[in-house]
Amino acid sequence: MRSRTVPQRGLNFEYLMWLFTRLSGLGMYILALVGVVSALVMGARTQMDMATLMRWTFMPNPSHVASSDIVNLDAWANAFWQIMGMLIVFFAGTHGLNGLRVVIEDYIGSTWLRPVLRGLIFLIWLFMIIVAVYVILAS
Amino acid sequence: MQVTLKIFRYDPEKDKKPHYDAFKMEAEPTDRVLDLLEKAKGYQDGTISFRRSCAHGVCGSDAMRINGMNRLACKTLVQDLGVNKITVEPILGLPILKDLIVDMEPFFDNYRAVTPYFINDEPAPAKERLQSPEDRERFDDTTKCILCGACTTSCPSFWANDQYLGPSAIVNAHRFIFDSRDKGAAERLAVLNDLFGVYRCHTIFNCTLACPREIQITQAIGEVKKAIATGKLD
Numbered sequence: 001m002r003s004r005t006v007p008q009r010g011l012n013f014e015y016l017m018w019l020f021t022r023l024s025g026l027g028m029y030i031l032a033l034v035g036v037v038s039a040l041v042m043g044a045r046t047q048m049d050m051a052t053l054m055r056w057t058f059m060p061n062p063s064h065v066a067s068s069d070i071v072n073l074d075a076w077a078n079a080f081w082q083i084m085g086m087l088i089v090f091f092a093g094t095h096g097l098n099g100l101r102v103v104i105e106d107y108i109g110s111t112w113l114r115p116v117l118r119g120l121i122f123l124i125w126l127f128m129i130i131v132a133v134y135v136i137l138a139s
Numbered sequence: 140m141q142v143t144l145k146i147f148r149y150d151p152e153k154d155k156k157p158h159y160d161a162f163k164m165e166a167e168p169t170d171r172v173l174d175l176l177e178k179a180k181g182y183q184d185g186t187i188s189f190r191r192s193c194a195h196g197v198c199g200s201d202a203m204r205i206n207g208m209n210r211l212a213c214k215t216l217v218q219d220l221g222v223n224k225i226t227v228e229p230i231l232g233l234p235i236l237k238d239l240i241v242d243m244e245p246f247f248d249n250y251r252a253v254t255p256y257f258i259n260d261e262p263a264p265a266k267e268r269l270q271s272p273e274d275r276e277r278f279d280d281t282t283k284c285i286l287c288g289a290c291t292t293s294c295p296s297f298w299a300n301d302q303y304l305g306p307s308a309i310v311n312a313h314r315f316i317f318d319s320r321d322k323g324a325a326e327r328l329a330v331l332n333d334l335f336g337v338y339r340c341h342t343i344f345n346c347t348l349a350c351p352r353e354i355q356i357t358q359a360i361g362e363v364k365k366a367i368a369t370g371k372l373d
Contacts, residue, residue, distance in 0.1 A: 004372035006325045014338045015367065106339060107299045 017098050024091040031088050035060045042075050044068075058092075060084050063139050082136050089132040097125045140223060142166045144175050146187060147228040148238055157235070159226075160184065168218035172205055172225060176212060176239075189239035196351060199287030203239050204228040209289040209349040230292035232301060246288050249304045253312035253330055258323030274319040277373075281314040281359050283352040290346035290356050296339040303339040304331065306346035306356045313359040317372055324372055332367045340364075 036057040044053050047069040055064040062077035070076070101121050108114045142164060149157035162179040173194055180187040192198040194213045201212040206226055217225070233241040259268070284307065291297050291305035312331060316324045331337050337360055346356040366372055 004319060004324075006328055006366065006370045006372060012332065014334050014336075015332055018338055018364070019368065102338075102341075105334060106296055106341075109300055110302070 017101075021095060021098060024095040027091050028088065028095070031084060031091065032057050035084065035088075043070055059088060061136065061139055077139075085136045086133060089136070090129065093125060093128050093132070097121050097128075140166055140168060140217075142175065142217060142223045142225060144179055145224065145226040146176070146179065146238065147226075148187075149235055150186075150237055151235075160187075166217050168216070170217050171213055172210075172215045172217070172220075172227065173201055173212035175217070175225065176227065187239075188237045197285060199285035202230055202287035202289040202292070202351070204230055209293045211287060211289070211351045214351050230288060232292045232294075232298040233288070241292075243288060245301045246291055246305070246307065249291070249301075249308040250286065250311060252304060253308045253327050254323055255308075255311040255315065257315065257318070258321055258326075260322065268320045270318075270320055277319070278314050278317040280354050281310045281317075283354050284310050284314070285352060286311075287351060289349040289351055290354075293345040293349035294340075295343065295345070296341065300335070300339070302335045304336055306340070306360065309337060309340070309360050309363055310354060310356055313363055316363065316366060324366070328363070328367050331363055337364050337367065 036053065039048065039053055039056050039060075044056070048056075048065075049068070052064055052068045060076075060081045062073050062081070065073055065076045101118065104114065104117045104121070108117060144162045144164065145159050146162065147157060148154070148160050162175075162183050164175065164178055164183075166175055166178075171194075173191060176187065176189055176191075180189075189203070189212070190200040191213065192200040194201075196211055196214040199211070202209060203212055204210075204227070205212065205215055206220055206222070209230055212227070217223075227239065229235050229239045229241050233243065233245060236242050286307060288307060290310070291307040294303075294306055296303045297305045309331060312327045315321045316327050340357070340360045342357050342361070344357050347354075347358075350356055
């Protein structure tokens with residue numbers, strides 16, 4: 001069978017978000033796995049309870065470690081974990097709010113309400129990212 | 140056996156809102172729902188309106204909601220339903236013209252949007268455009284569509300917004316996109332790579348369950364999404 005291809009395909013927002021949903025879903029698994037494995041290596045196995053470990057897994061912020069038996073926070077509070085935290089917030093927040101946008105595209109017809117709700121979702125997304133970045137850098 | 144056929148009734152010239160009429164009749168377990176409709180129309184109430192043509196599951200005229208499921212009345216036996224109370228309603232998501240007859244125009248508008256015909260401007264060979272059995276097999280499943288609309292009108296995304304092309308239009312686009320003799324894939328994929336193209340499909344599989352021809356519709360939509368993402372048509 002000879003190979004057939006389509007040379008030009010438009011890269012539009014809908015396609016990019018469809019792709020992002022799949023990749024960010026996969027990305028969140030990978031980031032969470034890195035978080036949980038690293039935490040176990042860094043001492044969570046004996047010095048942290050399950051709830052704290054889970055909080056760290058889904059949001060690797062040193063404030064979570066403070067409530068555990070771990071004394072030295074150096075390994076838990078550095079630029080690597082700040083970047084990890086921001087990536088998780090970006091992937092999870094964008095993935096989730098894009099899901100909400102998809103529901104709006106599905107169920108709101110071509111009325112004035114659609115651009116308003118789209119705009120609202122964008123503002124919520126922007127606000128959430130800014131607050132998250134501030135909290136991560138400040139902690 | 141005695142069955143009760145409950146039929147959705149709506150005459151826009153007389154009725155303010157729809158209602159249901161029940162018809163009691165004798166039926167064989169091997170009777171089709173279409174037979175019951177014909178019996179009700181022929182012997183009890185001649186004003187009952189529904190579409191039917193070939194009555195053998197080929198023309199796709201008599202798609203309707205039978206006990207809540209989209210089916211062809213001519214392919215649904217009384218014994219398949221397992222109950223003697225049968226409710227028949229028009230398919231959802233399209234304007235009702237009368238009783239079980241809906242306006243199929245929005246459905247066919249979407250169908251036409253995907254250019255569901257062979258496109259190849261290269262000069263035709265002397266005899267025919269040959270195709271290997273493997274190439275033909277690639278799109279065999281989607282050639283089975285009879286345009287009854289059972290899939291599209293079972294799709295919540297289509298109920299919400301009939302601008303969504305719907306499963307049937309995508310199936311018919313698939314039939315040509317993956318045909319090795321066809322050259323119109325790029326323009327069809329451009330139509331489908333849109334807000335109201337394949338992205339309104341969230342793989343809930345209603346269409347696959349509803350299809351009287353057992354086409355693997357959700358899979359076909361997935362293949363179109365993959366073709367958009369990779370540009371490969373194999």
